Amino acid sequence: MANKSLANGGGTRNPRPSSLSSLELDSSLDHSVQTRIFKIIVIGDSNVGKTCLSFRFTGGSFPEKTEATIGVDFREKTVEIEGEKIKVQVWDTAGQERFRKSMVEHYYRNVHAVVFVYDVTKMASFENLKTWIQECNGHHVSPVVPRVLVGNKCDLVGQIQVPSTQRSSSPDSHNMLLFEASAKDSKESQNVESIFMCLACRLKAQKSLLYRDVERQDGKVKLSQESASKNSCPC
Numbered sequence: 733m734a735n736k737s738l739a740n741g742g743g744t745r746n747p748r749p750s751s752l753s754s755l756e757l758d759s760s761l762d763h764s765v766q767t768r769i770f771k772i773i774v775i776g777d778s779n780v781g782k783t784c785l786s787f788r789f790t791g792g793s794f795p796e797k798t799e800a801t802i803g804v805d806f807r808e809k810t811v812e813i814e815g816e817k818i819k820v821q822v823w824d825t826a827g828q829e830r831f832r833k834s835m836v837e838h839y840y841r842n843v844h845a846v847v848f849v850y851d852v853t854k855m856a857s858f859e860n861l862k863t864w865i866q867e868c869n870g871h872h873v874s875p876v877v878p879r880v881l882v883g884n885k886c887d888l889v890g891q892i893q894v895p896s897t898q899r900s901s902s903p904d905s906h907n908m909l910l911f912e913a914s915a916k917d918s919k920e921s922q923n924v925e926s927i928f929m930c931l932a933c934r935l936k937a938q939k940s941l942l943y944r945d946v947e948r949q950d951g952k953v954k955l956s957q958e959s960a961s962k963n964s965c966p967c
């Protein structure tokens with residue numbers, strides 16, 4: 733696991749944009765696809781547990797103490813899917829407007845997947861999802877970029893404010909997979925793992941199709957975006 737902060741701009745180490753209609757790579761493609769990095773951003777109100785969720789996935793534990801994220805914290809974990817090693821780069825973003833406003837463009841640039849988080853014990857954080865979804869849509873994130881909803885803090889059973897039925901019937905959550913999780917409860921840690929692994933599987937499936945559909949032209953490789961909309965995610 734690696735953890736890096738970036739509070740004042742800076743770029744991603746993601747080598748490829750995901751939103752181009754076609755993409756040309758040189759003939760070293762076969763080599764480069766073996767070390768892919770998937771950039772996954774974690775978005776939502778302050779205090780919903782974005783830092784704890786990303787820490788649980790990449791570090792395997794619940795942080796004893798957290799402070800409001802300033803800008804973004806990077807965490808990485810290498811996972812293996814069907815024999816391929818993939819680096820999942822988690823961008824733990826700031827929920828507080830004053831700590832995120834100079835960074836928003838960087839969050840969405842070349843993003844591969846988006847995790848929207850709310851706190852199941854705070855109705856306002858669920859209602860605010862529509863603002864976060866609008867922000868994402870406003871940054872021209874391609875429709876093929878997978879998005880999931882995560883209701884965090886499910887361990888606080890007696891304090892739940894967002895009933896399950898409401899969670900799954902929200903029009904804003906249309907077409908998004910919903911996960912209920914707890915970054916705190918180690919018994920629920922499998923759910924946290926599933927969020928990121930499901931996205932990594934989807935991305936791998938999308939990109940496999942994409943690479944399979946390459947056309948070689950003039951010694952270069954041309955990739956078709958159309959094929960990126962198909963996937964065979966098992967979840």
Ligand SMILES: Nc1nc2c(ncn2[C@@H]2O[C@H](COP(=O)(O)OP(=O)(O)OP(=O)(O)O)[C@@H](O)[C@H]2O)c(=O)[nH]1
Nearest residue numbers: 778779780781782783784798800801827885915916
């Ligand atoms: N009970 C419980 N508390 C949690 C859980 N996840 C996070 N918390 C607590 O919620 C508070 C906020 O967690 P953070 O992960 O720092 O929240 P954040 O979304 O990163 O907040 P910002 O960085 O300000 O955007 C902390 O006190 C955590 O200990 C959880 O699953 N269960």
Ligand SMILES: [Mg+2]
Nearest residue numbers: 782783800801
């Ligand atoms: Mg945080």
